[in-house]
Amino acid sequence: MSDLPHFQRAWRVVARGPPSKALRLESDLPIPTRIPPGNALVKVQAGGLNPVDYKLMKLLPNFAAGRPTIAAFEFSGVIVDGNGTEWQSGDNIVADLDPRRTFKTKQGALAEYVFVPEKNMVRRPERVTPIEASGVLLxxxxxxxxxxxxxxxxxxxxxxxxxxxxxxxxxxxxxxxxxxxxxxxxxxxxxxxxxxxxxxxxxxxxxxxxxxxxxxxxxxxxxxxxxxxxxxxxxxxxxxxxxxxxxxxxxxxxxxxxxxxxxxxxxxxxxxxxxxxxxxxxxxxxxxxxxxxxFSAEPKQDDMKAIFTLIAEEKVRPLVDSVFEFGDVVKAYERVMSQRATGKVIIKVDPTAD
Ligand SMILES: NC(=O)c1ccc[n+]([C@@H]2O[C@H](COP(=O)([O-])OP(=O)(O)OC[C@H]3O[C@@H](n4cnc5c(N)ncnc54)[C@H](OP(=O)(O)O)[C@@H]3O)[C@@H](O)[C@H]2O)c1
Known part of the structure; x- marks a missing residue:
């Protein structure tokens, strides 16, 4: 923890509207230091975008959405502080932040560091890259x-x-x-x-x-x-x-x-x-x-494990439509909103992620 920088870059939802109006890139957001019990701190590698992200931006007024919140709900990353959970520093994980929960926690996938409940993550199989894995769970x-x-x-x-x-x-x-x-x-x-x-x-x-x-x-x-x-x-x-x-x-x-x-x-x-x-x-x-x-899907660790088992066995493959740099999030949401993607639209949060 002590090696971490104090500030991070993050895309925050600051207003109601389409992503071009709702989102703001910030470069001086404090990295969470008080991690709630049962949560681990993760360094994000790549984030997956979903229609629900922009639908909520357009639909909900600020008070109902708990804004400002960090955008997007799923990602791949590496544990930097297990915080007494089942996870250890260095574990490669894939996580799904329940959209219903982020209104309270303000956490989201499009930040460099995020805390996540231990049951909202599974281990990323070695044969799947962080970019491929980041859009699987939701x-x-x-x-x-x-x-x-x-x-x-x-x-x-x-x-x-x-x-x-x-x-x-x-x-x-x-x-x-x-x-x-x-x-x-x-x-x-x-x-x-x-x-x-x-x-x-x-x-x-x-x-x-x-x-x-x-x-x-x-x-x-x-x-x-x-x-x-x-x-x-x-x-x-x-x-x-x-x-x-x-x-x-x-x-x-x-x-x-x-x-x-x-x-x-x-x-x-x-x-x-x-x-x-x-x-x-x-x-x-x-x-x-x-x-x-x-229905509205919910993060369930057993389901996450079943899905990544099929992927690890090569019976199911992750599908990536396109990969965007961290600065190009608005452009990436335009691709999602086109409703023409085949597979997931992914953001490289860590520029070295493969
Ligand atoms: N209930 C939940 O918990 C939950 C969770 C996740 C997503 N969703 C919802 O599920 C829907 C799909 O999300 P997604 O992320 O999978 O979408 P997506 O990948 O962004 O969908 C893009 C695809 O939609 C196809 N498409 C567009 N109109 C179509 C039509 N009339 N008939 C058949 N295919 C059509 C396009 O294919 P063509 O170019 O061939 O038309 C394109 O490949 C969204 O409405 C999303 O909000 C719900």
């Missing part, structure tokens, strides 16, 4: 929890098929890989330019959502095999509305899992109302039997 756990916790799939998928809407989103890309690693047959959507990407991840069938009407495909064509689970991994209301037809494409007891349908503006309120009405309508009035589940 979307990886979302995909894992969607399939095996919220969606109730077993880890033996033999003879079952699942459908992933958004196979090239970071969440969908991990979901394809996890499902294939557990023996499921997978059908996934993306735009035509990403067909090879999605097939290389293991998808058995590909659907170009820009040329095929998904509702027609799912509803009007009699399916020979119904799906055990439908994962909506994009976050649009149009896709969420497919739930209303899910008796046609999900097995009885099948689950429609949604990462969170987001209205694009007031113009989509009728669609939201249609979804809500469909959800509350009882079955005896024509309501849907299949379950609809929206």
């Amino acid at each position: 979307v990886g756990q979302t995909a894992w929890q969607a399939l095996f916790h919220v969606g109730g799939l077993s880890e033996d998928g033999a003879g079952q098929t699942i459908f992933i809407s958004g196979g090239s989103t970071a969440v969908g890309s991990f979901a394809i890989q996890f499902a294939k690693a557990k023996g499921y047959r997978v059908i996934a959507t993306a735009s035509g330019k990403n067909e090879q990407y999605v097939r290389d991840l293991g998808a058995d069938e590909f659907i170009d959502y820009t040329t095929i009407d998904l509702r027609k495909y799912l509803v009007d064509n009699p399916l020979t095999t119904k799906y055990s689970l439908f994962l909506e991994a994009v976050g649009t209301l149009d896709n969420a509305l497919l739930y209303l037809y899910s008796q046609k494409f999900l097995v009885p007891g099948g689950v429609f899992v949604d990462v969170g349908p987001q209205p694009k503006g007031v113009g989509e309120i009728p669609k939201l109302a249609k979804l809500v009405f469909g959800l509350i309508r009882p079955r005896w009035l024509g309501g849907v039997e299949q379950k609809f589940r929206v």
Whole structure:
């Protein structure tokens, strides 16, 4: 601890708005000296960006978000002070700071030093670089929890098929890989330019959502095999509305899992109302039997370990879309906001990180 500098560079969220307005690069932020019990101090190597980062910047007023806070929620790094936890100085780790918690702690991934609860980290396998590892946990756990916790799939998928809407989103890309690693047959959507990407991840069938009407495909064509689970991994209301037809494409007891349908503006309120009405309508009035589940992923060390075990065994690979220098965080968020990335957008917090 005594060898550490006193000040650090960090990107802080200081206002409500898009990243270009909300973020400020500071170079004289004190390095935390009082580390709460149960937390360890980590020197950050690389940070992963996520849509939730900019969605919260745009949505929440300062008081509700506890600003100023340090931006972003996941990273790779090296323990510099284990502080009596299960971690020792020099351990290479990957961490997920729960967004719900950072409002209080003010900690974030886009700083040189951050304290982290000991259970929010796992060891980084040697074969995975800090840059590759830094973007795995948030979307990886979302995909894992969607399939095996919220969606109730077993880890033996033999003879079952699942459908992933958004196979090239970071969440969908991990979901394809996890499902294939557990023996499921997978059908996934993306735009035509990403067909090879999605097939290389293991998808058995590909659907170009820009040329095929998904509702027609799912509803009007009699399916020979119904799906055990439908994962909506994009976050649009149009896709969420497919739930209303899910008796046609999900097995009885099948689950429609949604990462969170987001209205694009007031113009989509009728669609939201249609979804809500469909959800509350009882079955005896024509309501849907299949379950609809929206959820928010949580850091769970067992899930983190399961994911990095699959990565260490080379059954799943981390996916990096692009890597930006620490000074280029605003540009990096523009890439995330384009909604065209394939894999994670990563920030090199330590310029020597590989
Ligand atoms: N509930 C949770 O806990 C949780 C956690 C993490 C993320 N999320 C949400 O999950 C969603 C995905 O996040 P992410 O980080 O995985 O996204 P992302 O990687 O930034 O998504 C980019 C990809 O989206 C694809 N895409 C865009 N529109 C599409 C559509 N209509 N149909 C199919 N694919 C489409 C693009 O492929 P094409 O170029 O081929 O269109 C692109 O490859 C976001 O809404 C995010 O907020 C929720």
